[in-house]
Amino acid sequence: MFTGIVQGLAKVIALNKRDQFMQLRLSLPQRNASNLQTGASIAVNGTCLTITEFDQNEVQFDVIEETLQVTNIGSFDVGDTVNFERAARYGDEIGGHQLSGHISSVVTIDEIVRTTDNCTLWLKAPEQLLQYLLPKGFVSLNGCSLTIGEVIGSRFSIHLIPETLAVTTFGSAQQGDRINMEVDPQTQAIVDTVNSFLNNRTL
Structure with missing residues (x-):
């Protein structure tokens, strides 16, 4: 884990x-x-x-x-x-969210918006995974636990603090870069359970 x-x-x-x-x-x-x-x-x-x-x-x-x-x-x-x-050890502080290290998909950086103290990335995700990307929800990108900002169409945004830019590869990220994404497994489990319930209910 x-x-x-x-x-x-x-x-x-x-x-x-x-x-x-x-x-x-x-x-x-x-x-x-x-x-x-x-x-x-x-x-x-x-x-x-x-x-x-x-x-x-x-x-x-x-x-x-x-x-x-x-x-x-x-x-x-x-x-x-x-x-x-x-890998995390029992007793370690979990400052992000639990991850398996099993990548859901590779996504592409579509746009980078930089100001003096802020950086926002917009990424394109596959249609089948958009249901697991919720505003203020979790996502892992290249192993970083991050909070989703907005989801618009096939794109979602994340906002990066200077510390994240300094200690990860996102400090040198470029438009078009391919990024490993793991959706939050708890969100995926909830969405799949609700969808299964609703589909069975209409039968």
């Missing part, structure tokens, strides 16, 4: 791409590299990946076909920076 509170930026230091498979190697900040274990989970741009090897602050993951198809990990290049969060 993850909380959506990104712990920092990791650097892509090696990629081994094969047919529908990729080995990804990241360099973590030294302060976040204690007690690493093979088999442990780390969210990379919000995607739950399993450590297969590690050496000091370097960690390696195997990324299979399904993950490459439904996330933005397949577009990584050596030298890129990515958001990461190590």
Whole structure:
């Protein structure tokens, strides 16, 4: 489980791409590299990946076909920076919301509105997921737990504080960037339950 509170930026230091498979190697900040274990989970741009090897602050993951198809990990290049969060432990403070690390879809940044102290992103979402995106509800974008501002048509907005811009990849985000999105699982469960009830009621 993850909380959506990104712990920092990791650097892509090696990629081994094969047919529908990729080995990804990241360099973590030294302060976040204690007690690493093979088999442990780390969210990379919000995607739950399993450590297969590690050496000091370097960690390696195997990324299979399904993950490459439904996330933005397949577009990584050596030298890129990515958001990461190590798995939550019992007793940790949950400052965001509970996440599984299972990406719902990749969405695209459609517009960026920046002022001196504020930044608003507008993103386009697939039609089938819009029902789970509610104003003031939660969404995870590249592993960041964020609050939805508005939902208009196929677009939704998020408002980013300077701290989020400073410690995540959103500080260098550009229009057209592809972003991993995980909808809030509790919202999804409620919406699906209500829809199922209403559909059965009309039969």
